[in-house]
Amino acid sequence: MANSPLGSLTRRSKTSGTNTSEMICALDVGTTKICALIGMVDDKNSLRIVGAGRVPSKGLRRGMVVNTTDATAAIGQAIEEAEASAGVTMESAYVGIAGGHISALTSKGVVAIGRNGRKITADDSQRALEQARNIALPHNREVINAVARAYVVDDQNGILDPVGMYGYRLEVEANIITGATSAITNLINCIHANGLEIDDLVLEPLASAQAVLTDEERQAGVAVVDIGGGTTDLAIYLESALWHTEVLEVGGDHFVRDVAAGLRMPYDKAEALIKQFGNAVPDLVPATSEVRVGSFGADGQQMVNQRLLAEIISARAEEVTELISREVRRSGYDGLLPAGIVLTGGVAQLAGLTELSRKNLEWPVRIGRPSGMDSAVLDLSSPEYSTSVGLLQWGLTQGAKPYVVTTAPTSLTWKRVVEFLRRLLPIPTS
Numbered sequence: 001m002a003n004s005p006l007g008s009l010t011r012r013s014k015t016s017g018t019n020t021s022e023m024i025c026a027l028d029v030g031t032t033k034i035c036a037l038i039g040m041v042d043d044k045n046s047l048r049i050v051g052a053g054r055v056p057s058k059g060l061r062r063g064m065v066v067n068t069t070d071a072t073a074a075i076g077q078a079i080e081e082a083e084a085s086a087g088v089t090m091e092s093a094y095v096g097i098a099g100g101h102i103s104a105l106t107s108k109g110v111v112a113i114g115r116n117g118r119k120i121t122a123d124d125s126q127r128a129l130e131q132a133r134n135i136a137l138p139h140n141r142e143v144i145n146a147v148a149r150a151y152v153v154d155d156q157n158g159i160l161d162p163v164g165m166y167g168y169r170l171e172v173e174a175n176i177i178t179g180a181t182s183a184i185t186n187l188i189n190c191i192h193a194n195g196l197e198i199d200d201l202v203l204e205p206l207a208s209a210q211a212v213l214t215d216e217e218r219q220a221g222v223a224v225v226d227i228g229g230g231t232t233d234l235a236i237y238l239e240s241a242l243w244h245t246e247v248l249e250v251g252g253d254h255f256v257r258d259v260a261a262g263l264r265m266p267y268d269k270a271e272a273l274i275k276q277f278g279n280a281v282p283d284l285v286p287a288t289s290e291v292r293v294g295s296f297g298a299d300g301q302q303m304v305n306q307r308l309l310a311e312i313i314s315a316r317a318e319e320v321t322e323l324i325s326r327e328v329r330r331s332g333y334d335g336l337l338p339a340g341i342v343l344t345g346g347v348a349q350l351a352g353l354t355e356l357s358r359k360n361l362e363w364p365v366r367i368g369r370p371s372g373m374d375s376a377v378l379d380l381s382s383p384e385y386s387t388s389v390g391l392l393q394w395g396l397t398q399g400a401k402p403y404v405v406t407t408a409p410t411s412l413t414w415k416r417v418v419e420f421l422r423r424l425l426p427i428p429t430s
């Protein structure tokens with residue numbers, strides 16, 4: 001544990017008295033975009049988003065860092081944009097993590113409350129989770145999140161929140177999310193290189209679920225599926241608790257590559273074409289409709305039949321819905337999802353995807369968008385912001401026990417403060 005990237009994390013409570021103490025920051029390092037949000041927490045513990053930075057992603061593939069220089073620069077740019085719009089300098093952030101290296105298992109933790117019994121405190125439930133988290137793993141894997149599924153107080157089981165109950169013994173059954181140490185370290189290093197600490201690393205579908213699911217859906221049984229640029233992240237909730245997570249290595253990037261290869265056009269033009277004219281169901285598109293788009297070659301233009309475009313997209317969309325269906329059935333909870341599937345992430349905006357999913361998936365389907373978040377900056381109602389908004393909500397709800405990395409942040413923190421001041425004041429550079 002000593003050499004592990006998360007091994008040096010310790011708990012702290014929220015600091016106060018500084019300018020940034022009422023601010024929390026979310027950093028969604030996605031395959032397509034990097035999004036930083038800064039939220040101001042008021043005295044009623046509600047959040048208002050006051051800063052946002054969104055830049056195209058660089059140095060990432062399938063949700064993982066593959067080029068630290070590029071990823072570091074892009075992360076820095078997103079943070080700076082968010083800081084400039086909020087007018088603050090952040091010291092730490094809640095950071096999303098995904099990728100095919102993620103896996104999950106269940107574990108139990110037990111703590112004694114005392115020979116005479118007493119009221120269970122938040123600290124007791126945290127101790128129980130720590131016990132559950134304390135599992136033997138290969139040296140190249142790390143625990144990212146430990147999420148309680150249910151608690152048992154003495155002989156009473158199925159308790160979601162034991163705090164305030166009287167008991168002698170507290171047991172927790174928890175989902176333990178693990179990831180490859182190398183992938184985690186690469187991500188952490190890119191963030192530290194920007195002088196930023198990490199409040200908590202959060203599995204991305206857990207953040208998305210936080211932003212888009214209703215309490216009723218979680219109680220009834222629901223799967224949230226975030227289809228991003230590089231990965232499709234899934235989380236299943238039953239009786240208000242997390243039961244299953246999976247990261248599938250398929251996403252919008254596959255659609256774009258299919259169209260770019262099929263219609264012989266540059267990647268960015270193919271992506272724009274899908275967004276504007278794409279459809280997952282060819283029958284929903286007029287057979288003769290043509291659109292003029294950019295292409296390779298001398299004149300750089302071509303006419304594309306919209307039905308043909310939809311046919312290329314639908315082949316991939318059929319595959320993605322089949323993978324989702326297979327994964328939900330593989331989880332074993334397929335019969336326990338009356339609230340069905342909530343699709344979110346950028347690809348959830350694809351025209352016709354809801355119709356196709358309703359046909360191919362045997363559960364009710366809806367598109368999930370972040371809601372209930374007051375924003376003074378960006379319009380955050382698009383499904384592509386579910387993870388970012390959910391990270392802020394995670395920070396707000398788990399904020400009493402954020403993690404902070406104890407290793408000293410690089411001197412870049414000061415550099416960033418000076419850079420920020422320089423933007424405001426004309427400080428000479430030499």
Ligand SMILES: Nc1ncnc2c1ncn2[C@@H]1O[C@H](COP(=O)(O)OP(=O)(O)OP(=O)(O)O)[C@@H](O)[C@H]1O
Pocket residue numbers: 029030031032033034057062063098227228229230231232251252253256271274275276278345346347348349350351383384385
């Ligand atoms: N209207 C649209 N129709 C189809 N695809 C879309 C639309 N809008 C965005 N996309 C696709 O959504 C993807 C980006 O989604 P998102 O922003 O959720 O990804 P990300 O968070 O960067 O990636 P990941 O979470 O997989 O690492 C891109 O592949 C983009 O082409």
Ligand SMILES: [Mg+2]
Pocket residue numbers: 028030031204226228229345387
């Ligand atoms: Mg994402």
